[in-house]
Amino acid sequence: MTLVSLENLTVAFDDKRVVDGVGLSIAKGQTLGLVGESGSGKSMTACAIAGLLPAAAQGRGRMRFDGDVLDVANETAWTKLRGRRIGFVFQDPFASFDPLMSVGAQIARASFLAPDLAMRRAIALLDECGLPDPAGAARAYPHQLSGGQLQRAGIAAAIAAEPDLLIADEPTTALDVSVQAQVLRVLKAAQARHGMAMLFISHDLAVVGEIADRVAVMRDGRIVETGPVAQVLRAPAHEYTRLLIASRPAGKLPGKDALAQGYAMEAKGIDFAYPARRRGTTPAKALDGVSLKIPRGACLGLVGESGSGKSTLGRIAIGLLRPAAGTIRVCGLDPMDRGRIAERARKAQMVFQDAAGSLNPRLTIEASLTEPFALHRIGTRSEWRERAASLLGEVGLAREHLARYPHELSGGQRQRVAIARALALDPEFLVCDEPVTALDMTIQAQILALLRKVRDRRGVSMLFIGHDIGAIETLADRIAVMKDGRVIEEGTAAQVLNHPLAAYTRSLLDAVPRFKAIEAPATTARETIDA
C-alpha cells in the first residue's frame, strides 16, 4: 500500500529549475533509494517531501501522504507531519544538533512526550541505536560525541516520534568507512522494528544496493530510471545508470563534465621555458611539446629525474605557470583563465613537496584549514571547525591538532595537514608534487597509503609527480616517464613497470633496487599515524 507519492514536483531557484517534474512513490515499510550525483536534485526532492524547502526555493507539485493531499507550495500543511510522521536524518550529524543543548534533551523534545517520559524514551532510543553508554550519551553535548555516535543519535531523534516515513539524506557520507557500515545497520534495524518506510538518498549505488528495495536514479532534476534494486543494478536500462555502475570502483560518481569529456587533465603540445638567467643566453626549455591525458578517477604517475620538467608540468596544470605554447584543460577549465580562478581552485588542488613551506607558520592548523571555506564562502562559520576536524580525521590526525601551529607537528603530520587542506574544497583533481620525497621511509609509506585511501574514497583524479618509481607504483594506474622536457614513455603502470620500452625507463627502474621493499610497509601501515 502506498504511503507517500509525489506528483510532478518542481523546485526552482529564481528561474533555475533544480527539480523538474519528479514523481515517485514509496509503499509502507518499503525503502526507496534515490541515487544521483551532487546537484542532481535528490536532496531538494527529499526536502520537499519533508516540507523543508529553503525559503528561496519555489516548489510546485502535489504530495499524497497516507490519504491526505498536500500542496508543495503551501509549507504550513507539513506542520503536523514533520517529526511526528516524517523523520529526517541529515548528512552532517554535527549540523543537526543544537550545540548548547544536551543530545538527550533534543531527542526527548522530538518524541513529543511529557518531559519525564521523554527523557527515558530518549535513553531507550539511544540504546536501540547502538550507543554504548546511552545514559551518558543523553547527558552529553553534541561536541562531546564522535561523528558516528552523533549520527546514531540523529537517527534516534528522527525516529523518536515513531514516524511512518524516514528520510535519510546521505547519512553516511560525512562518516568514516568503518562507521558507515554501523550506521547503515542501525538504520536498517530501526526501520524493521518500527515498520517505517524509508527514502534513502545517496550518491553511492553500492550502499543503496545494500539497503533499498527499489531505486530511482536522478540526473539534472529528473528521474531517469526507476525499478527494483536488483533489476536496476543488474540490467540498467538507462545509459547514465550504466555509467554510474561502471564508475563504481572509483567511489565517487562522475560529474556532468565526465559525461561530456572523460579527462581530468588534458595537455596538448605544451612548451615552457624559464626566463634566461643572464641576458644573451638562450632560455632552457623545461617542457618541449608535452601531451598527456589523465582519465577521470585515474592517477597518473609522472616520473623522471630532477630537471626533467615534471614539476613544471604540475605547476602549469594548477595555473601557477603559463605555458609558452600548447593547450591544457584541467577539469574542463583552462587553468590560466583568470576569470575562473575560484572555480579552478575548487576543482583542482595541489600538494607540495615541502609541507612546512606550504603552510603559513603563523596560522593554526584550524585557521589554515578553514581559510578555503572563507575564501569560497562555504558553509557558515560555525560549521567550519567541524569540517576542519573531519578533514583532519580523514587524513588520520586528531581534533586536538586543530589548535597547533605547523612547527609543532612532525613532517609527516604537516604533509597530512597539507593534504587535508588540498581536500578542503572537495576537489576533483589533485596534483601531488613529490609529496613524500622529503619524508622518512616509513612515513613515506604512510602518506602514500593515505593518498591511496583518499583516492579510493573520494575518487579524485591525480597527477602524482615523483622521481621514485617505487613510490609511484603503489598509487598510479598509468605512468609517464619524462626526460629533458619530453615524455619518452607512457602506458599503464603494469606495462611501464614490467615491460619498459625506453632504455631510460629501464635505467630508472634499475636505479630503484628497493622498490619492492617499500611496497610492503605501504600496505601494512595503512592506518598507523606517525607520532
Next chain:
Amino acid sequence: MIRALGVPLLRQIGLICAIVIAVFLLIRVVPGDVVDVMATEGDMTAAEVAELRAELGLDRPVPEQLALWLTRMAQGDLGMSLRFERPVAQMIEYAIPTTLALAAKSLAIGLLLGVGIASAATIWPRGPAAWLVDFVNLWSIAIPTFCVGLAAILVFAIGLGWMKVLGNGFVPAIVIGIDIAGQIVKPLHEELKEASAAPYVRAAKARGESPARIVLAHLLPNAAPVAIALSGLILAGLIGGTLTMEVLFGLPGLGTLALQAIQGRDYPVIQAAILLFAVAIILVNAATDLLQRLLDPRLRR
C-alpha cells in the same frame, strides 16, 4: 576557571587603584574646596576659613592627604563627609539600595521588553513586533532619557496623578527600561536572525518543533552571549547612570549623592562613590564573563 579569571582580576585591582588616585588628584585641581563652598553659604572670616581648613586637613600638601586617605581606606575606613560630618560609609550604605533597586528594575524591564520583542519579531517576521524592533531602537537612540523622564513626570505625576499609585521608583525604571530595551533589541534581533540560518535549526524543524519552540529553546540560548555582553555593559553604565533619573525623580541614590558631593566639593564622598562605581563595573564584567562560560558547554571545563 578561577585561574582564568584570577589574572585579569589582579590587573583590574591595579586599574581600580589608578582610577581612585587619578580622581583624588583631579578633584583637587578643580578650583575651590569645601571650605570655599561653606564660606559662600555662611559668613566666615578669613581666620575662621583658615582654621576650618587646618581642622579638616585640607591645608596639608596633596601627596600627604593622598597617603593618609589610602592608609585609612586600606583599613576599611572611608572617612567622614566634610560637609555633613557623617561617616561616608554610612551615607553610601544608605544610598546603595535605592540605586540598586532602580538599576535592577530597569534592567529587568529592559531585558523583558528587549528579549520579548526580538523573539516575537523572529517568530513572526512579518508581524508588528518586527516594526517594534526598529521603533524601540530609534526611540532609545533619538530621545535622551531626561526628556522622557520629564515628560513622564508631566504626564503621570502632574497630569494623571498616578505617581502615588505606581510608587516612586517605578516610572523612572520604565523610562530607563525602555532605553535599555532599545539598546538590546536590535543587536539581539540580528543575532537571532543569523542564528536561525544555522543548520541545526532546520534539523529542529524537521523534528517537528514549532517556530516558537525553536526560538525560545534553541535560538535564544545561542544568541544569549550577545544579550549578556550588552546587559553587562548596560548594567555597568547604570550604576552611575541612574543619576539623571534619581535627580529628576528626587530619589536619594548614589547618583544624587555623588552629584551633591561634587557640587559641595565633599572630597571623601566623591572618592568613595568613584571607588564604588569602579569596583561595580569590574564585578559586572567578571560576572558577564563567567555567565557566558557557564552557558556554553563547549567552554565549560
